[in-house]
Amino acid sequence: MTSRVRHLTIDSHDAYRQGAFWAEVLGGKLADDDFPGDPEATVEADSATLLFVTVPETKTLKNRLHIDLQPQDRTRDEEVERLLALGAKLYEDHRRPGGLGWATLTDLEGNEFCVERSADERAATEGPTG
Known part of the structure; x- marks a missing residue:
């Protein structure tokens, strides 16, 4: 078990x-x-x-474990904007030209989490096998 x-x-x-x-x-x-x-x-x-x-x-160091989010019904960038409007803060921006990468945000108490590309965005840049 x-x-x-x-x-x-x-x-x-x-x-x-x-x-x-x-x-x-x-x-x-x-x-x-x-x-x-x-x-x-x-x-x-x-x-x-x-x-x-x-x-x-109080949180003092970088998280050892964090949450990765993948938007279901919007793009990564649209989701980042929605989360910022909810009170998240942009911590590190790893988005690259061409749509690759992710954004690291922090929640209301400074815990880091990432927003990745949606499944549709991945399919558009990686093809059906990626």
């Missing part, structure tokens, strides 16, 4: 605020029993379940 990933747990200062942000990012929702001020918040989305836990420490 093997294990499965139940959810990814992310330390935060404000679990509910982080959860609300990521629920918007993933098109998911916060668990019905999550409210502002709770020490934990669970985001339930089709693509992943994230658990935010309030801790006293």
